[in-house]
Amino acid sequence: MTRTTHSIQGLALGLLLLFSAPLWATELSPKQIQAALDKAYTQYKDIKEGANADYIPALAKVDPKLYGIVLVTTDGSVYSAGDVQSQVSIQSISKVFTMALVMDESGTAALAENMGVDATGQVFNSIYAIEQNKGAEMNPLVNPGAITATSMVKGNTYDDIWNKILGTYEAFAGRSLTVLEDVYRSEAETNQRNRAIAALMAAYGRITTDPLRATDIYTRQCSVGVNARDLGIMAATLANAGKNPVTGRQAMQAENVPEVLAVMATAGLYDDAGKWLYQTGLPAKSGVGGGIIAVSPGKFGIAVVSPPLDAAGNSVRAQKAIADISNALGGNPYQVTPR
Ligand code: DON
Secondary structure (H helix, E strand, O other): OOHHHHHHHHHHHHHHHHHHHHHHOOOOOHHHHHHHHHHHHHHHOOOOOOEOOOOOHHHHOOOOOOOEEEEEEOOOOEEEEEOOOOOEEOHHHHHHHHHHHHHHHHOHHHHHHOOOOOOOOOOOOOOHHHHHOOOOOOOOOOHHHHHHHHHHOOOOOHHHHHHHHHHHHHHHHOOOOOEOHHHHHHHHHHOHHHHHHHHHHHHOOOOOOOHHHHHHHHHHHHOEEEOHHHHHHHHHHHHOOOEOOOOOOEOOOHHHHHHHHHHHHHHOOHHHHHHHHHHHOOOEEEOOOOEEEEEEOOOEEEEEEOOOEOOOOOEHHHHHHHHHHHHHHOOOOOOOOOO
């Protein structure tokens, strides 16, 4: 190639960058981001809607006033408002990260071919959803699919499997995590329905290991303690192609992140997933411990912890705060400027 060709190419590239820059200029000042968090915190701090989950007795005892917001940008800046230190159990948000682990170990097709990657439109622990399609045409974010995903994690012993699951969560959070033993015991004593779900998934050949062991590991994974900061960093890791923006560690394979986000978008807030996507455009996941994470790909991850839930099992304050903050910051990935 001649030197002239090089310089023409260089000029063309320069012009392209110059003129395309405004289209990519999504930069917001730290002040604007913090102001959006502060506003949502103040606006929803005193609302009284919703109630703690009580079908797991330990969850009913958590302070309903607990409320924390954390937003982490893909360059690793952390913004927060409220209580971001107090831990709650991760509950169903764990399903996202076990799903990610199974995708990394066995490929994205393994989940699609087993329990499926379709929204059920039904409650998260529906047995009817299993019966409809013999344990298929569901997804790894509702209980039958989630317990099945846990059963698919490779390992010879309970401890092998558990250490791999916990290690994955820790890579996403960027710190060591522990199980909240009181929550684990409380759920283990009352999880007859999940045991039935696992038995049925085994009867349909979806779970091929001991279904009771899978249910127990699943119960343990749901009891891992996290605070709003942990969840914010976990969400931001998904926003940053699986690389934790705070620690710089790759927590999952970048190529599998789009599939994780797709299932979160269609099924992350259960039977209210459609309403949520309509409102925000964000892949998200809730847990009955009161946390919700949401991901604006390439921009930020956000998490809110606040235990009172609505009828679908999603935190009331978290939905309101995340929607407001994301909309204020241009987080909706479907919102683009026409060329
Ligand atoms: O299996 C359960 O019922 C709980 N460990 C998790 C459910 C959950 O978080 C659903 N979330 N909205």
